[in-house]
Amino acid sequence: MDDIRRLQLEELEILKYLIRVCEENGLRYYLLGGTLLGAVRHKGFIPWDDDVDVCMPREDLNRLAELFADGKHAYEYVSYETDPEYRYSWPRLISRNMKIINRSAVKPREEYAWIDLIPLDGFPDEGVKRNLHKTKLSFWWDLNQILQFDELVDQKRKRSVVGQIAVKGASLFKGLGNVIDYHVCLKKLNETLMEYPYDSDTKDVINYLAAFGFREVFPRSCFETVIQKEFEGVMMNCPGDYDKVLKTIYDVNYMELPPESERNKHNSEIVE
Numbered sequence: 001m002d003d004i005r006r007l008q009l010e011e012l013e014i015l016k017y018l019i020r021v022c023e024e025n026g027l028r029y030y031l032l033g034g035t036l037l038g039a040v041r042h043k044g045f046i047p048w049d050d051d052v053d054v055c056m057p058r059e060d061l062n063r064l065a066e067l068f069a070d071g072k073h074a075y076e077y078v079s080y081e082t083d084p085e086y087r088y089s090w091p092r093l094i095s096r097n098m099k100i101i102n103r104s105a106v107k108p109r110e111e112y113a114w115i116d117l118i119p120l121d122g123f124p125d126e127g128v129k130r131n132l133h134k135t136k137l138s139f140w141w142d143l144n145q146i147l148q149f150d151e152l153v154d155q156k157r158k159r160s161v162v163g164q165i166a167v168k169g170a171s172l173f174k175g176l177g178n179v180i181d182y183h184v185c186l187k188k189l190n191e192t193l194m195e196y197p198y199d200s201d202t203k204d205v206i207n208y209l210a211a212f213g214f215r216e217v218f219p220r221s222c223f224e225t226v227i228q229k230e231f232e233g234v235m236m237n238c239p240g241d242y243d244k245v246l247k248t249i250y251d252v253n254y255m256e257l258p259p260e261s262e263r264n265k266h267n268s269e270i271v272e
Contacts, residue, residue: 003270008045010098010113011052012232014075018054018093018115019236025067027060030223031231031238032118033210037246041255044232048263052115055207057198061119065091080186087151089144089186090209091117099272106150110271116210122196123206123217136192137208144185218245 022029031039033053038046056064068077079091087109098113124130145152193209196202205223207216218239225240239245246254 003268004048004050006270007050007098007100007113007268010095011115012045012234014093014095014113014115015052015054015231015236016234017074018117019234021064021067021073022056022060025063027056027064029054029056029060029237030120030226031229031236032207032216032245033249035231036229036238036242037250037254039229039231039236039238040242040246043230050268053118053210054115055118055120055210058119058121058194059197059199061091061117064117068093080183084183087148087182088116089141089189090119093117098270100268100270102268105152109151118207118210119190119193120198120205120207120223121193122198122200122202123204124196125203133192133195134214137189140185140189140192141208141213143180144182144189147180147182147185212249216249218248 019029021027030036031053032055034046034049034051035053038044038049065077065079065082067073075093075095077091078086078094080086080088082091092114094112094114096112100111100113102109102111124133189209193206198205203220204217205220206214207218208214210216219241222239222241222245226237227240227242228235229238229242230236
């Protein structure tokens, strides 16, 4: 069995455990991103994907953090608030049964098998408030990427010409990481997102901390119902209007396999 499949199967066990905890405690969760696409298109992992994307309304995610705070669970909840060495703006559930090296950035990162837990927040309606909110989010996100350039920015991900230029530009300022603490960005970014709670009256919600930022703005109605889809033999919660969600993130042809050259891989290698 190759490394990517071994990692997928370990992540599947974490995911099943998360679902059990959510169901026992009435917490909302949805498969999203590549994991949702995998459920719809492959009934499991996208064959070349090596992570799991789950989104939860932030209120439910905060409750999940409280449930895992006693340290008595099979897996560990980690975030920048629980671990000073943690570098991501969203939390994870990790398994210490499997250690990997992620070689996608300039500096290889030693990590444990994980699933990403992305908070789902409210998003203001069109107008001045939305534009201001986007400006604040972009500032803290971009600054964090600059401060942690060598540790976080995926150098192997396929990007547009504009994206490539942006990455090269960001690399010129990465020295700021020596004078500004990236934890400030992580805190400010999440505080800004929390200005509009998921359970509010906004028409849209956002999965901003996931892979595509402002492309992951969805009508609230997409999540008002839940539909279950098979994922690796297990039925799991997905947004009721998963078709609109996937078309928004990817495009109308999301059921078609991309060319091999466009299949993003995270370059994770199991070390123990």
